[in-house]
Amino acid sequence: MLGSMRASKKNQTLVWVIFGLLVIGLIGFGGATSGPGTIRSVAQVGDEKISVDSYVAAVQNRIQVVSQQFGRNLSGPEAQALGVQQAVLSELITSAAIDNEAAKIGLSLGDEAVRSELLTTDAFLGLDGKFNKESYNLVLERSQLSPTQYDEILRKNAARTMVNTAITSGVGAQDSQTLQILTYVAEQRDFSWVELTDSDLDSPITPPNETEIQAQYDTNTATYTAPLTRKITYVLLTPEMLESEAEIDEADLQEAYKLQNDRFNQAERRLVERLVFSDQAEAETARNALDAGTKTFDDLLKERGLSANDADLGEIEINDVSKDAATVVFGSSDAGVVGPVQSSLGPALYRINAILKAESTSFEEARDELTAELAGEITRR
Template identity: 45%
Template sequence: MLSAMRSGKNRYFFYALLGLLALGLIGFGSGNIGGGSARSIGKVGEQSVSINTYANTLNNAVQTMAQRFGRTLSPAEIEGLGLQRNVLSAVLSSAALDNEAKRLGISVGDTAVATTIRQTPSYQGLDGSFDKEAYEFALERSNVSAGENETAIREGLARAMLERAVTSGLTGAQTQAMNLISFANETRDFDWIEIDETNLVQPIPAPTDEQLNAFYTENPDRYTTPVAREITYAWLSPTMVEDQVEIPADELRNAYDLQTERYNRPERRAIDRLVFADNDAAIDARNRLDSGSITFDALITERGLEPGDVDLGELTKDDVSTGAADGLFDQDELGVFGPFDSDLGPAIYRINAILQAEITSFEDAEEELHAEMVGDSAARLVSGLLSDIDERLAAGATLEELTTETQMELGQISFTSESEDSIAAYDEFRDAAEQANVDDFPEVLELSDGGFFALRLNEIKDPTLRPLADVKDMVITDWIAAETAKALQTRGEAIIAEIASGKSIADFDVVVETKTGANRGARDEQLPITLISDLFELDLNAATLAATDDTVVIAQLKNITAVDGETGETAILLDTVNTELRSQVSADILDLFSQALQQDAGVTLNQVVINSVDSQIISGQ
């Protein structure tokens, strides 16, 4: 398929960068970025790529990616994402098209440039018309003159004409679109059964000594101990000192009184609010809602708003304006209410949820509060001992001495990758145990619950095959499981052979389940993950099987529901897929065309300037 289909995620990102070129002269004051008197990072043929264009596009790309991640990206992350490389490729692609447009004599007049300027949102005032001050401010921010900006717009319009000429006449492949839709939306109906060891003709007999020896020899990894790190440790956790903590009754009561929001939550409502300019507009909207001619959600959309714009969250009666409080909190049902006066004007409200008051008495909360306060006090007590323990270790105390002189407890563990009990449940201990060396000096390390520990690695034991006598019961269990799986597989294949010869899946004295309308992406917790996809490779009434840990599932295909290309929904979907395919083909053709132009015209780059721009933008994040 096209390269666009082979590398979809990278393709979308690359062409998103081309879109950012439209912002290349807006939103980033580059000043003397790049240093010296250089004004471009290079050129394609006779078309220069200005420092501003590259810098602004890179900055926009970095900021866009930071918004997706929800945080500032480090230089290493920006490098790992390949932002500089992709931005450079995008601006060179644009420059190649500009160079070709000039070679062919493609250009636009002043009227087209003026129209574009007037229609650019960044140059418009609050009323949507062209604002000279906004235009001058945008140019000042981007550190370009009006002439430079108009030249960039003229080049962009000419470039767009060339792009349309290259991609015009492309049509979507109806057959390809239908194949894609059919692949995704065809469904299968099937019957299935699950067989286990109770469905075997004969039970699995006990293994002989020869069979056990052979299985043990063929599967040594199952019975080999992992690498074991023999560790001595001393530790102290808050739970070890909780019996030393006493919480006075008056402190418990004070803690309860200070947490009224936790233990005495008033009644709340989850509320949406739609504000109107005047009462007449609010009443008109309410009448339309009552008549059923519009829904509340449609009313939000009609106003040009998003659901988040009207969502007030969970509010108490005190959180709502006086004019609406009684009208909303006297309601026992969900729905639309009002209009009521709000702080912003007449408004219609929607109650999405009613959350009853939650009152917890001191007596009911006392046990929970006591446990929390004891835990906090114990953690502070342990924390106060940390520096003393650290000093003792620094003075040469052994772990054994620490446990006789302090409240720390001594322990031994044969630590492996499978250890998870007691202190090995802590990630901090596990990390320290895996990194320790035999000659390391013990140091105090903190635990996530406020405790701390110190450890000493005594030796490392290599993996060892355990004697058969020690693991005989395990070997027997494993052998029986393996033989059962083989027998179930054999039985399942025999059932499929009988189905192929004319029998139905209902003929085998096993409970039959039916599943309908399953597409290729369907998932069912009762079925092996590969079973449904395998059914799409079968002819009608054929069967397939898939094994689980201790069963085999057999499915027989009963019905194939193809996609009806004549339905309205499919027609809409076909149009959408065709549009996407045309977009993908256009993008690929433009990409290939630009690469060919760059090869023909030649590309020269000033890597010193490029590195300088990269450094200044990325280090400034």
Template identity: 40%
Template sequence: MAEERRKKKSNAVVWAVLALLILALGGFGIGSFGGSLSSVAEVGDREITVEDYGRALQNEQARLAQQTGQNLTMAQLQTFGIDRAVMERLLAEQALAWEAGQMGLSVGDAEVAERIRATPAFGGLDGGFDRDGYAFALRNAGLSEAEYEARVRDDVATELLQAAVLGGTESPEARVDALVAWLAETRDATLATVTVADLPAGITAPTEADLQAFYEENLTRFETPERREITYAWITPDLLVDAIEPDETALRELYEARADEYRQPARVLAERLAFPDAAAAEAARAAIAAGETDFDALVAERGLTLDDVDQGEIAADDVDAPVAEALFGLEDPGVVGPVETLLGPTLFRVYAILDPTEVPFEEARDDLAAEFAADAARRRIDAARDEIDDLLAGGATLEELAAETDLQLGSIGFDETVIDGIAGYDEFRAAALDVTEGDFPELETLSDGGLFALRLDGVTPPATPPLADIRDAVEAAWQADTLRRRLSERAEELAAAAELPGTPETLAGLGRDARLEGTPPALLDALFEAEPEAVFAVEGGADAAYVVRLDAVNEADLSDPETAELREALIASQRQEIATDLFSLYGRAVQARAGFTVDQQAVQAVQAQLLGQ
């Protein structure tokens, strides 16, 4: 079904939509940093304000969170140098804006106004520019219209400067041709696989002396990991829910609060097509009735798609009374109207009629009870946090903690391979690896809202068990290493004799990006480094090696459409690389000419506030 687009009459909903404009502005709305500091840096006569720097850091946090799925803290941004990269970008932007000002580059009010009107964030519910929404978004972002419009003017001027600097950037034809020739070159080859069947003595068994020697040469390979004996006390919502008795009154209140989920009024799925005047709407309706056209054709004639006119689910309360009367007067799907709306005379096509539905309390009770218990468990854990902290601060042991609170006592022999129970939580694993003997237990939080504290009772360092205890594992490792070595040696012998065992496979037109299933990447690399007619060996895995003969080197076919497409892509890529390097050098030169200063005290003040968020 097409994406839902409902028209709501409620002012609250309209303003909620307008509030979302702030998000579309790329993170506008950072709080005031207070104090007497107003800027973090200056480039020429231009300032980078503390709000600009803080907003840029927060935007970068949001961008990285969207890319990686992880919310990086301010401390992590500092560790990775992202805070410095943000500052360098802001300095470069202001340097270019300064240069544009020095050169007298600017644009008029008409261009600024056009840019603002074209900004999707300032679009109203009807798709046009929303003057009130524009003012509302800037006000909540802490910007005046004059400030924002000055920024737009600077951005456009900087774009003009960038276009002037990079306008003549071209990629050298000779370089592109050389790259195309190299990338599009292909190889024909013959590939033979060397297996156990090609070994004269087949699989051999190790002697006790072989195993003992192999064991002694690879002691660390058979080490057991460090084992940490840990006592812990923990509680999670899941551990508490069974002890929580649902309150019937609260469950019914929760059911009523979710009435929109459990009770759905009659609804229709409809599409809407507005007309400039009543005559056009009536004519269209008559043409549909006469079978001369249909709703789909009318939509197409207007240059629209069905997604453009789809309104999703509509309940009677969602629309004005005349529209509701027309839509819900149908017994079967069909076209109704024209109906007068804010957009003008309108035809609606109802393509589905949904009956009202209701899930009785009795059917929803189990789900509500589970939700109620989980929420109550989380609140109970949160309420106990201060008491548990106080007990730990007072010197209580984990055993005493378990006796006096909801926390449950447990112990675990922990290493990095253990993932059961509490060891399945990343927070516990990190704490268990970090704790040292003698550390006092500290209260930590789990990802599901649970709490835990732990104590390290002892550490068993990594150790290699006696050979007798791990003989099977040692023999399996010896077999794998020995077989790999023997197959590789046999492949080298066959290659030296220019022999290809078994049933060789003919491979034609192999490109540098080819994928030969089951073979190592080194095989293709070696193939493109070899001379024609060369026969060479390539080591494979534990059960195969390869003998390869290079039969032909095929030069790039410049008339091939794929090669031509590759050439165009390389031209664009090279042009972009040259442009990036050129503009980076230009920006640094401008920055040096303008002169700049960075107020580290102000930078640290901004970062300190964001560290606490």
């Protein structure tokens, strides 16, 4: 787990280094929009902005794909040499231009179409081939997306497809234009090549004298004059080359570890939905219906005019709910419905959709990673 985490962190560090270089270039050309000390977007087409997060995520995904093709993790210079950041930015700008045009003409995917797309997405299907809420939540969690953000992505992709289709198939070529292109591509040329020598001339060529040579030179001085040049020697020195020379204090390593405690030590988390009732009796009745199999948790939501999103608490830790609720929710070793138990809003049933185990990385395990990061920061100053 630590190995994969280190690889991921190195990729993220690489992405932010590449992003920093891009931002320096964008600021020089007026392409980056920034607030007081914070750059929020890397480019903008019309009203459509390309955020820092979306750019970083796209670069990171591209680096992972290319790294898989090479069979190893790419270094910073390799990613730059392959033009990863330029290619990703170009693609994002193209998409932003299409999104901006779609927004201008009011193209959007309807709610029913979004729902149909969600229900048929392979990544969200369970073992029975039907939409599975747990799979849906886990995929979005790994992608660091909320349901609202994912719905927006679906709508933009659909609108983008409609614009692309209109561009590529909406205008047909005229017959005369097609004929011209076909004639250009298919036409051929026949020619004869004949070598002429001195023997083919009516009279021999007389060599020029000194006066003629000087006159030719004076008339065309620029042709015979080379521009002023300089030969230089340079040394390429990158921060990565100096990392081994950086001196890292033990106290700084300890401080960096403490400041990033949430990164190296994640408590157990659970994906939970909560359904609150007006009193304990109503909650007990609902629980009995669940146990008898006459109703499901979704049936209870519908009876109260609620959707799964209304009850969704997302990803929670043990301190995010009341003490009584924490005891029941985090005391269960399996997913499912627990309760009723007293919550901050009243008696409630909780549905546990997924259990995310705690992850802990000790200081000694994180030492090498922290050392590399601090060395990189020092050499870039």
